[in-house]
Amino acid sequence: MSRLDGADRPYWEALADGRLLLPRCDDCGHWLWPAGHRCGACGHLGMRWEERPMAATIFTWTRTWHPFDGTQSLEVPFTTVLAEIDDCGIRLLGLLDDPDRVDPRIGEPISGRPGHTMNEGDAIPTILWSRTS
Ligand SMILES: [Zn+2]
Structure with missing residues (x-):
């Protein structure tokens, strides 16, 4: 599909x-x-x-240290967040811009920008999240 x-x-x-x-x-x-x-x-x-707006708080997160199928285009480690979009409660997965590997905090405000990840030559739109504090 x-x-x-x-x-x-x-x-x-x-x-x-x-x-x-x-x-x-x-x-x-x-x-x-x-x-x-x-x-x-x-x-x-x-x-x-x-x-x-691409404004959210971190509902939960994880850091991946080993590549697995479908993540070959991502440099490990990478941090994935489940972001709760402000004022509507919808939660979306995305990547956290996390160059210093500082552990995120649950409830931490983040802002997003459009980006994409690659999977078998297909550019998949995603939200790239960054800390706002
Ligand atoms: Zn209804």
């Missing part, structure tokens, strides 16, 4: 264009993630996509 044929297609297309779009119920306003076609809160069919 391609990342461009599912309910989250607008997310991937916007991220490739440098923007963060997230889905929201078109009726009750509940944020939906992963993207779907029906609201989990009210059952409404239909969503709208809203642009959000």
